[in-house]
Amino acid sequence: MGKSPCCDKNGLKKGPWTAEEDKKLVEYIQKHGHGKWRTLPRNAGLKRCGKSCRLRWTNYLRPDIKRGRFTFEEEEAIIQLHGVLGNKWSAIAAQLPGRTDNEIKNYWNTHIKKRLLKMGIDPVTHAPRLDLLDLSSFLTSSLHAHYCSQFMNAPNALNMNGYAVSPDLLDLATTLCSSSFKSPEAPQNVLEITPQVLEQFQYSLLANQLHNPLNNAHFPNENRPMHSNNAREIPPSNPSNFVSCHQNSIPSYWQADGDIQPQHINIDETSVSLPNHGFDVSCRFNIDHFSSGHLVFQSNDANKVQNFGLGSSSLSSPMSSSLTLNSSSTTSAAYLSGCNKEDRDGHGCHIMPSLYDAAPNSFYVNGIM
DNA sequence: AATCGCGTCAACCGCGCGGAG
DNA sequence: CCTCCGCGCGGTTGACGCGAT
Numbered sequence: 001m002g003k004s005p006c007c008d009k010n011g012l013k014k015g016p017w018t019a020e021e022d023k024k025l026v027e028y029i030q031k032h033g034h035g036k037w038r039t040l041p042r043n044a045g046l047k048r049c050g051k052s053c054r055l056r057w058t059n060y061l062r063p064d065i066k067r068g069r070f071t072f073e074e075e076e077a078i079i080q081l082h083g084v085l086g087n088k089w090s091a092i093a094a095q096l097p098g099r100t101d102n103e104i105k106n107y108w109n110t111h112i113k114k115r116l117l118k119m120g121i122d123p124v125t126h127a128p129r130l131d132l133l134d135l136s137s138f139l140t141s142s143l144h145a146h147y148c149s150q151f152m153n154a155p156n157a158l159n160m161n162g163y164a165v166s167p168d169l170l171d172l173a174t175t176l177c178s179s180s181f182k183s184p185e186a187p188q189n190v191l192e193i194t195p196q197v198l199e200q201f202q203y204s205l206l207a208n209q210l211h212n213p214l215n216n217a218h219f220p221n222e223n224r225p226m227h228s229n230n231a232r233e234i235p236p237s238n239p240s241n242f243v244s245c246h247q248n249s250i251p252s253y254w255q256a257d258g259d260i261q262p263q264h265i266n267i268d269e270t271s272v273s274l275p276n277h278g279f280d281v282s283c284r285f286n287i288d289h290f291s292s293g294h295l296v297f298q299s300n301d302a303n304k305v306q307n308f309g310l311g312s313s314s315l316s317s318p319m320s321s322s323l324t325l326n327s328s329s330t331t332s333a334a335y336l337s338g339c340n341k342e343d344r345d346g347h348g349c350h351i352m353p354s355l356y357d358a359a360p361n362s363f364y365v366n367g368i369m
Numbered sequence: 370a371a372t373c374g375c376g377t378c379a380a381c382c383g384c385g386c387g388g389a390g
Numbered sequence: 391c392c393t394c395c396g397c398g399c400g401g402t403t404g405a406c407g408c409g410a411t
Contacts, residue, residue, distance in 0.1 A: 014381075016405080038396065054397075055380065090399060105400075106378050 013047045017056050021046060025053055026061055059102045066098025070107055078104060079112060083126045 013021075028044035034057060037050030046053060059065075070078070074096055081092045089101035089108075096104065113123045 016379075036396085051382090051397085052380075058398090059379070087400065101399075102379075110377060 012041075012049050012052075014052070017060075021048070022056070022061060025056060029057060029061075059100045062100075064098055065100065070099075070111075074099065075107075075112065078108065079116075079126075082108065082112075082123075086124075 024044050024046055028040065032043070034040070034054070037054045040046075040050055041048045041053050044053070048056075077096060078092060081095055085091050087105075089105045093099055093101040093104050108123075116123045116126075
């Protein structure tokens with residue numbers, strides 16, 4: 001055993017603080033200041049140990065503590081800082097005025113960590129990981145979609161609608177589907193796998209591949225996933241495939257699938273293609289070496305988008321959401337999530353990033369789904 | 370109405386660091 | 391240097407609230 005608990009002796013109180021105790025502590029500190037925590041409780045007339053007093057003051061009673069839910073900006077800052085600092089909660093808290101290390105730690109463990117895991121992002125390394133994806137969750141929602149009426153034979157699904165999935169990964173999806181969602185009408189060995197399920201699956205795999213080139217075994221070249229809308233090949237993962245441009249070539253409005261002038265950049269890989277119907281989608285855009293400006297995500301069809309937003313919150317406008325890029329940072333990331341409405345023409349839609357008011361430095365954007 | 374399960378977060382605990390002597 | 395002690399940090403616990411059954 002290490003040191004004995006400091007509150008065990010002398011009948012010192014433990015547990016939740018009463019209003020009276022809070023009052024005593026606040027009044028004492030207002031009068032004498034804090035510090036000398038070991039002697040403070042005796043002087044303040046509290047039957048608590050110094051440690052308990054310090055904790056109560058720093059985490060709860062301090063006048064500059066900000067109350068209420070974390071804003072998206074704060075959440076984004078926490079994720080960025082955690083990516084750099086790891087579990088150095090006090091160092092992270094130092095960058096967020098009014099927030100305590102304890103509060104940030106709790107928020108990380110109860111909210112952010114779960115969201116990252118749901119997105120298939122390792123909360124420790126911040127890299128996408130296939131094995132962390134909540135596949136059963138999105139397969140469940142996919143299979144419950146009302147238009148999910150077609151069944152297909154599993155082997156045929158390997159090339160369904162131009163999708164190509166390596167057999168081992170399809171096995172995984174197959175297992176997930178067959179274990180709990182098989183239609184009572186479906187014949188034996190027939191699975192309900194919609195193109196949308198596969199699309200979701202592929203995007204998840206792509207995220208894994210982009211960050212983990214060694215995992216390319218999942219994606220032999222001939223089996224690279226295709227975008228459903230135009231069957232373009234998704235670029236392999238290496239720095240040269242990061243989109244880059246300079247001020248004089250930044251289009252005021254980035255357009256996917258349009259006539260992109262030669263001096264403009266091809267941003268196919270930075271657009272987010274929402275599947276045809278009813279899926280929650282999320283992605284992360286890494287933004288490196290930007291200078292400053294406003295990153296705006298816009299939908300090419302407001303009628304198809306129910307909502308989308310940066311971070312965990314959905315913004316009010318179905319058409320766009322924006323993020324101000326801070327020139328003091330060298331790296332940032334924008335998390336985008338959304339859900340699209342019923343799609344009558346079955347082509348889904350795109351959410352595209354635009355950069356406005358950018359300073360004349362180069363920047364890189366890499367969109368990951 | 371009672372119970373259960375889960376999420377949240379304030380508070381506790383042990384450990385390690387760093388300054389003073 | 392070495393030891394002691396105060397303080398702060400990160401991990402963990404447990405009380406509480408709330409929704410589902």
